[in-house]
Amino acid sequence: MITFKKVSKTYPNGVKGLQNINLTINEGEFVSIIGLSGAGKSTLLRAVNQLVPITTGDIQVNGRSITQANKKELRAIRREIGLISQQFNLVKRSTVQKNVLSGRLGYYSTFKSIFGLFTKEDYERTVEALASVGLSDKLQTRSDELSGGQQQRVLIARALVQQAPIILADEPVASLDPVTTQKVMDDLRRINQEMAKTILINLHSIPLAREYSSRIIALKEGTVVFDGLPEALTDERLEKIYGKSIFEETAGNVSEN
Known part of the structure; x- marks a missing residue:
């Protein structure tokens, strides 16, 4: 469904965001992208709909x-790609x-868009979509009155x-508490499994990537350093991706709790 062929991205300041990426994301997969900050995760994700030109x-x-x-x-292709980000937008x-x-x-x-001339079917789709994420009672609520988790579900x-078959999620749970994070991730997994939507998501959390993904891709300095099943993401491979600090941080979190 999504194919990267020798994709590279160099920013004007010379920073290489992506380096010779070759990937195929298959229909119906739930793919998590992991890696350190600056590894190229958001660049890779946003290149799919050309928000970041390669x-x-x-x-x-x-x-x-x-x-x-x-x-x-481009307009036609972008109709097939939904975007969820941590800024809510x-x-x-x-x-x-x-x-x-x-x-x-x-x-x-453009004319109908400006004046909001939507069809009866689109209003019905809206009601159904909100029901699917547990927000039926928020139909006429102002969006700034919602919690962060509710805004993500909107x-x-x-x-x-x-009706996008592909959903890109760029750090969608980064600013959410653990309970809300699980609700949002559960919604995404259900949509993936029940509606056959392809999910491509950036995550900082290794446990979330392991729990929800059918496949994990790890980036380091703009290159793919791991691509496989969650169970194949061993501690040894994690150390190569993140360095030993990942285990020190994990140990620190355990002792604090």
Whole structure:
């Protein structure tokens, strides 16, 4: 479904965000991307929908090059890709309903988008999507009145209304408490398993990656240093990815608790 072919990204300051990435993300996978801060996780994720343009190589989504797409083609491809980020990216003064409906904007003309001329079917999709993430009672609530976890679930509902077969999640639980984190991750896993959505998610938490993923990809300095099943991510491999400090931090957390 998503193919990276010799993909590299060099930023204007000379920093190499990605170096010769060759990957295939298959339909229906739940793939976690892990690695140190600055390893290239967000660059890789956001390159999929061209929020971060790559320097060389090609990225294809369902056999279509998003790298070489013109504006019309890019708009069509992006309809198939939902995005959830830790910044929430909601219009805070708008209702939950309006924020979720915005997932349909890629299907409308500029005129209809400006005036919010959505169909009855889209309003029904919004109700169904909010019910699927447990927010049926928040339909007319202003988004800035929601908790962080609720805002993340609104973003999940927006991706569902968008009817995107691919969901990119960029550190979606980084600012959430453990209980809320589990709820959001459970929602993503259920959507992956019951709706066959392909999930590509950046995570700092190794335990979460191991628990929820069908596959883990680790980056270090913009290169892939691990790609395999969660059970194959041994302590030895983790040390090569993060260094010995990861075990020292884990031990410290245990002693503090």
